[in-house]
Amino acid sequence: MGGGDLSSVLADGLSRVSGRFQGHLDTRVAPVAALCRHVERYRGKMLRPTMTLLSGMACDPRGCVPEAVTEALVTVGAVVEMVHVATLVHDDVLDEADRRRSAPTINALKGNEAAVMLGDYLIARSFHLCSTLDQQRTALRIGEVTSTVCEGELLQLVHRGDLALDEPLYFDIVERKTASLIAAACELGAFHAGADSGVQKALSEYGRLVGVAFQIQDDLLDLIGEDRLVGKSLGKDLEKQKLTLPVIHHLASLPHSGRLETERLIQTRAFDNGHRHEVTPRLNATGSIAYARQTATRLIEQAKASLEALPASPAKNLLITMADAVIRRDF
Amino acid sequence: MGGGDLSSVLADGLSRVSGRFQGHLDTRVAPVAALCRHVERYRGKMLRPTMTLLSGMACDPRGCVPEAVTEALVTVGAVVEMVHVATLVHDDVLDEADRRRSAPTINALKGNEAAVMLGDYLIARSFHLCSTLDQQRTALRIGEVTSTVCEGELLQLVHRGDLALDEPLYFDIVERKTASLIAAACELGAFHAGADSGVQKALSEYGRLVGVAFQIQDDLLDLIGEDRLVGKSLGKDLEKQKLTLPVIHHLASLPHSGRLETERLIQTRAFDNGHRHEVTPRLNATGSIAYARQTATRLIEQAKASLEALPASPAKNLLITMADAVIRRDF
Numbered sequence: 001m002g003g004g005d006l007s008s009v010l011a012d013g014l015s016r017v018s019g020r021f022q023g024h025l026d027t028r029v030a031p032v033a034a035l036c037r038h039v040e041r042y043r044g045k046m047l048r049p050t051m052t053l054l055s056g057m058a059c060d061p062r063g064c065v066p067e068a069v070t071e072a073l074v075t076v077g078a079v080v081e082m083v084h085v086a087t088l089v090h091d092d093v094l095d096e097a098d099r100r101r102s103a104p105t106i107n108a109l110k111g112n113e114a115a116v117m118l119g120d121y122l123i124a125r126s127f128h129l130c131s132t133l134d135q136q137r138t139a140l141r142i143g144e145v146t147s148t149v150c151e152g153e154l155l156q157l158v159h160r161g162d163l164a165l166d167e168p169l170y171f172d173i174v175e176r177k178t179a180s181l182i183a184a185a186c187e188l189g190a191f192h193a194g195a196d197s198g199v200q201k202a203l204s205e206y207g208r209l210v211g212v213a214f215q216i217q218d219d220l221l222d223l224i225g226e227d228r229l230v231g232k233s234l235g236k237d238l239e240k241q242k243l244t245l246p247v248i249h250h251l252a253s254l255p256h257s258g259r260l261e262t263e264r265l266i267q268t269r270a271f272d273n274g275h276r277h278e279v280t281p282r283l284n285a286t287g288s289i290a291y292a293r294q295t296a297t298r299l300i301e302q303a304k305a306s307l308e309a310l311p312a313s314p315a316k317n318l319l320i321t322m323a324d325a326v327i328r329r330d331f
Numbered sequence: 332m333g334g335g336d337l338s339s340v341l342a343d344g345l346s347r348v349s350g351r352f353q354g355h356l357d358t359r360v361a362p363v364a365a366l367c368r369h370v371e372r373y374r375g376k377m378l379r380p381t382m383t384l385l386s387g388m389a390c391d392p393r394g395c396v397p398e399a400v401t402e403a404l405v406t407v408g409a410v411v412e413m414v415h416v417a418t419l420v421h422d423d424v425l426d427e428a429d430r431r432r433s434a435p436t437i438n439a440l441k442g443n444e445a446a447v448m449l450g451d452y453l454i455a456r457s458f459h460l461c462s463t464l465d466q467q468r469t470a471l472r473i474g475e476v477t478s479t480v481c482e483g484e485l486l487q488l489v490h491r492g493d494l495a496l497d498e499p500l501y502f503d504i505v506e507r508k509t510a511s512l513i514a515a516a517c518e519l520g521a522f523h524a525g526a527d528s529g530v531q532k533a534l535s536e537y538g539r540l541v542g543v544a545f546q547i548q549d550d551l552l553d554l555i556g557e558d559r560l561v562g563k564s565l566g567k568d569l570e571k572q573k574l575t576l577p578v579i580h581h582l583a584s585l586p587h588s589g590r591l592e593t594e595r596l597i598q599t600r601a602f603d604n605g606h607r608h609e610v611t612p613r614l615n616a617t618g619s620i621a622y623a624r625q626t627a628t629r630l631i632e633q634a635k636a637s638l639e640a641l642p643a644s645p646a647k648n649l650l651i652t653m654a655d656a657v658i659r660r661d662f
Contacts, residue, residue: 027478027482029482029485029486029507031485031486031489032481032482032485032486035485086451090447090448090451093443093444093447094444094447094448112424112443113424113425113488114485114488114489116421116424116425116447116450117421117425117481117484117485117488118481118485119447119451120417120421120450120451120454120477120481120484121478121481121482121485123451123454123455123477124454124474124477124478124480124481125474125478127458127470127473127474127477128471128474128475128477128478129474131462131467131470131471131474132471136462136467136470139458139462139467139470140459140462140463142458143455143456143458143459143460143462144459146451146454146455146458146459147358147452147455147456147459149455150363150448150449150451150452150455151358151360151363151452153448153451154360154362154363154366154445154448154449154452155360155362155363157444157445157448158362158445176360
C-alpha cells in the first residue's frame with residue numbers, strides 16, 4: 001500500500017468536500033444563500049464524508065496517496081453530508097429544537113417554514129450533485145437511502161408516546177433513520193474506488209453497525225450528556241416521548257407496578273427541563289445505561305470484524321479507530 | 332401524423348402514470364404506506380404529467396399512437412407529479428392550510444412533523460424514480476428545477492408581510508415556484524420524444540408561460556374564488572400577507588393615503604375569515620382583477636405562439652386548448 005501521510009491526505013480531501021458542498025449550494029437568490037451560510041455551521045464532525053473518503057482509500061490499490069481521493073469520492077462525500085444536513089434541518093423542526101452545534105437552529109432563527117424549505121433545497125441540491133456523476137448507481141443509491149431515512153423518521157414519529165415500543169422496533173427505526181445513510185456513505189466510497197461487490201457489502205455492513213452504535217450513543221447523550229459539551233438541545237427524546245434503548249430496557253426491567261409508575265412519569269413529562277438528570281439514577285438502578293453501552297460496544301466489535309475483508313492499510317486502521325471513537329465521544 | 336384517438340391514448344397514458352406513481356411509493360412500512368394512500372387524493376388535475384405526455388406526442392413523428400407514450404414519458408410524468416405533490420404537502424405546512432382537494436391536509440390530519448417527513452419521502456422517491464431512466468439529463472433537470480422551486484418558495488417566504496413587493500419580484504417568485512416545474516415537464520416530454528433542442532426550448536417556454544398564468548389564476552381564485560368549487564383553504568394569501576398580482580396592482584393604483592389605509596387593513600388582517608369577500612369590490616374599483624386577468628391572457632397568447640415551432644397535430648391542439656383552460660378554470 002502507498003505510504004502518504006493519511007491525516008494530511010484526509011484533511012485535504014475533506015477540505016475539497018467542503019468546497020464542493022459550499023459551491024453546490026451557491027445561488028444568486030440572496031436570502032437562500034444567507035440560510036445556506038448558516039447551515040455551514042452544522043457541519044461539525046463530517047463523519048459521513050470522512051467515512052466515504054476512508055472507505056475509498058482503504059479499497060484503492062494505490063493506498064493512501066492524494067490521487068486516491070478522486071473527484072467522484074469528493075462528490076459522494078459532499079452528497080452524503082448534504083443529505084445529512086438536510087435531515088438535521090428537518091429533524092430540528094420535528095423536535096422543536098432551538099440549538100444545534102451551539103448555534104441557533106434554522107427553525108428557531110427563521111421559523112419552521114424556512115426550515116422546511118431550506119431542508120428541501122438541500123435535498124434537491126444533493127440529488128442534483130449526485131446526478132453529475134457518470135454512474136447512475138450513486139443517484140439510485142442516494143434516492144433509495146433518503147427514502148429509507150424518511151421511512152425511519154416517520155416510523156419514529158408515529159410511535160411517539162408509544163410506551164410499548166420494544167427493541168426490535170427501536171432497531172428497525174434506527175437502522176433506517178441513522179444507519180442506512182452511513183452504510184451508503186461507506187459502500188459508495190468503496191464502489192467509486194473500484195472495489196468488488198463483496199468488499200462494498202463489507203463496508204456497507206461496517207457503516208450500518210457503526211451507525212446503529214452511533215445512534216445509541218446519541219440517545220445516551222440525550223439522556224445523560226452535558227448540554228455544554230454536546231452543543232444541542234438535550235432531553236428532547238423523553239420530552240417528545242421517544243423511547244430509546246436505555247429507557248426501553250429500563251421499562252422492561254421494572255416490576256409491573258414500577259413500570260406503570262415510570263410510564264406515568266414519562267407521560268406527565270416529569271423529566272423535562274430542569275428534571276432531566278433525575279432520570280439517570282433510575283436508569284442506573286436497572287443497569288440500563290450499562291446495557292445500552294454494552295450493546296453499542298458489541299456492535300462496534302462486529303463493525304470492526306466486518307473490515308477483515310480489507311487488506312491492512314492506514315485508512316483501514318483509521319476506520320477502526322473511528323468506530324471506537326463513536327461510542328467514546330461525549331459530544 | 333398518426334391518427335389514433337388522442338383522448339383515449341392520453342387517458343391510457345395517464346393511467347400508466349398513476350400506476351407508476353403509486354407503484355414507486357409502495358413500501359413495507361405500514362404507516363408510510365397509509366400516508367401515501369392519503370396523498371393520492373391530491374392528484375386532481377394531473378396537469379404536469381398531461382403536459383409531459385402531450386409534449387412528447389406533439390414531438391413524436393409517429394403522432395398520436397399508443398406507442399408514442401413510451402415508458403420513459405410515463406416515468407417522467409410520474410416524477411413531475413411526485414415532485415408537485417411533495418411541494419403541495421410542504422406548502423400546506425407553510426400555509427397552515429387544512430383542506431386540499433376537499434380532503435384534510437396531511438398537516439391537519441397527522442401534524443406538521445408527519446407532513447414534513449412525508450414530503451421528504453415523496454421528493455426522495457421522485458429522485459429515485461428519475462434515476463432509473465437511462466439518460467442522466469432527466470435527473471439533472473429534475474434536481475435543478477426542484478432547487479429552483481425551493482428558491483421561489485423561500486423568496487416568497489422572506490417577503491411575507493412585505494407590502495412593498497413589486498411586480499418584478501412577484502414574477503421572479505412565480506417563475507421559480509410554479510412555472511419552472513411546468514416548463515421542465517414539457518421540455519422533458521419533448522426531450523424523451525427525441526425533439527431537437529430548439530423544439531425542447533419552445534415547449535419549455537410554453538410551459539413557463541402557462542405556469543405563470545396558472546399561478547395568476549390561482550392567486551385570483553384565492554382572493555375571489557368559491558371555497559366549494561376550489562376545494563382548498565382560500566384567503567390564505569392575504570392572511571399570510573403574501574402579495575399577489577391583483578393586490579400589488581391595487582396598492583400601486585391607490586393614491587398615497589388610500590395605499591396607507593389599505594396596507595393597514597392588510598396588516599391588521601381585516602380581510603381574514605368571513606371578511607375575504609370584502610376585498611373584491613376594492614380590487615374592482617382600481618381595475619385590479621381585470622388587470623390580473625389581462626396579464627394572464629397575454630401570457631397564454633404568448634404560450635400558444637411558442638408552439639408555432641411544432642407541426643400541426645391533435646396533441647398540439649390539445650396543448651393550445653389546455654393553455655386556454657388554465658385561465659378559464661374556477662377550481
